[in-house]
Amino acid sequence: MPMEPVFAPDVPARVRRLYGTRPELFVPAGQPKPKRETPWSIAPGNTLGQLLVWLAVCVGGWILALIVMAATLPAEVAAWSAVVLAGIAAVATVGVVVKTGIEDRGHKAVRLEHGKYLLPADFDEDAGRLLGRAQRAVKTVLEATVTRRGLLDDVQNDLVLPEQLWDIAQVLREQTILRTRQREVARGMATAELEAVLGPQRRALVLSVDAMQRKVDLLDRYADRVRSADAALRAEAALEDGDRYIELLARSEPAGDTAVVQGFADEASALRDTLTRSIDAARDAGRTLALPE
Template sequence: MEPVFAPGVPDQVRRLYERRPELFVAADAPRPRRQTSWSAAPGSTFGTLLVWIGVCVGGWIFALIVMAATLPTAVAGWISVALAGVAVLATGGIVVKTMAEDRGHKAVRVQHRKYLLPEDFDDAAGALLGRAQRAVKTVLEATVTRRGLLDDVKNELVLPEQLWDIAQVLREQTVLRARQQDVARGMATAELDAVLGPQRRALALSVDAIRRKVDLLDRYADRVRSADAALRAEAALSDGDRYIELLARTEPAGDTSLVEGFADEANALKDTLTRSINAARDAGKTLALPD
C-alpha cells in the first residue's frame, strides 16, 4: 500500500515522499513546526557562523597585510573595502539561509493532513485501500487510457477524487474501530452493549459501502484490462500482411485457410475491441463524480 494524496497536492510533494519519506507524519500527529537551522541545531549553527566570521576576519586581515606590502596605499585601501563588502554580503546570505525553512519540511507542514500514510490505516482498511490503489493504477496506466479512448470518463479527474474519498472514510473507520476496541476492553455490561451495538452496526454498514465502491473500481479495472488486451491483439494483427508474405514466399501452393482467416479475425477483433471499450466506458461512468 502506498500513501494517498488529496487531488490538489502538488506533484513535487508526491515526489518528495519517494526521496524523503521520513519527513511525512501520520494524520493523528500534530502539524510539524516550522524548522530552520537555528531551531533544529542552534548550537551547531551558531558555532558554524562564528567559524565563518573568524575565517572572514582573519582572511581580510591577512590580505590587508599582503596588499599593504605589495600595492600602493590607495589601491590597497579600495581592494580591502571591496573584500570587506563581499565578506559582509556572504555572511548576510549565510545568516538568511540559516533562518529560512527547509523546502521539504515546509511542504510537509503545509500539506499536513492532505495526505494519508500506510500507518494511518489498520489491516482491514489497508487491504481495501490497497485494492483501490491497484485498480486506479491499472486504469491510469492502461494503453487505452493513454491513447484517449476513455476520455469521456475523465479518469484523471474522477479516479484521484474517488481514491481520496475512499481513503478518508477508511481512515475514519480505522479510528472508530480502535476506539470501539478500547471501550470494549474490560467487563461487558448491558449499558455498554446498548451503546456499542448501534455503533458497530453503523461501522459495518460503512465498511460494506466502501467495499462496494472498491468492487466497482475492481470491475472497472477488469474492463480496462480487457480493452487493453483487445488493443494489443489489434496491434499484433497489424503484422498479418507480413505473415501472408511469409507464407507466400515459403509455401506458395500450401494451405490458404490461414491467410483467409486473417480477414475474419480482423473483423471479429474490431467488434471485440469496440465492445471492450464500450464496456470499460460504461463501468467508468458508474464512478463519475456528481455535477
C-alpha cells in the first residue's frame, strides 16, 4: 500500500474525500499556504471575455425576442414580455458576475485546512517508509471485523489511532526537515566547530528516529494481535456450519465414526478459548497506545 496523506483528526471528512477526486488542490506543508483564488484572480482576461460574450448573447437575444414579439403579439403584451425578459436577463447577469468573484468550494476548503494535512511530498524516504508502516497498521485495525463488531470498543480505536497517526506524521515531518538542513549545512569543508554543532544534533535526531521506530513497532504489534483475533473469529464463523456437516454424515453414513462428531464439539470449545485469548491480547496491545488523560 503506497503512503497516503495524513490528516489531523479535526479535518472534516469532506476534505479527506476531496483528495480522492481532486488531489491537485492539496499543497504540501513545506510550501506557502495557497492564496484565495477566483476566476478574476486566476484569469482576469478570460473571465472578462466570457462576461462580454454573455452580455452580447443576452442583449442580442433580448432584441431578437423583442422583434419577434412585436410582430406576433399585441403591443401591450409585447411590452410587458420585453420587460420580464429584461428582468430575467439582468438577474442572470448579476448571478454570473457574482460567481466570477466566488472561490471554488474545494479550493477554499483545502486552503483553510493547509498545514493540517501532510502529503507524501512532505517526507523523505526514511520518514515515508516508517509512516507507511504506521498507516498500514492503523488501516488493519480499523477495518478488522473485530473492530467493526465492537469487540475492541474499550480501546477507542476511532479516537486513539487517528491521533497517534497524526502525532507520528508530525514528528516524521520535523525529522525530514532537520535531516535536510543537516545535509545542507554539512556541505563543503568540515571543521571542528561545525562538527561540534552537528554532532549533538545528529545524536538527538537518531534518538528521535529510534523513538518513532518503537512507536510504530507498537502499532504493528497491535495490528498483528487484531489480525489473530480476526482469524479466530473467522474460524468460529466456519464452525457454525458444524451442524450441517454432522447432518451430512448422519445421512450419508448412519453408522459412521462418532469421533468426527466429537471432534467438532472439542474444536468448538478450544476455539472459543482461543478467540477469547486473542481478543484479550488485542485489547492489551491497544491499551499501550491509549492517549494520556
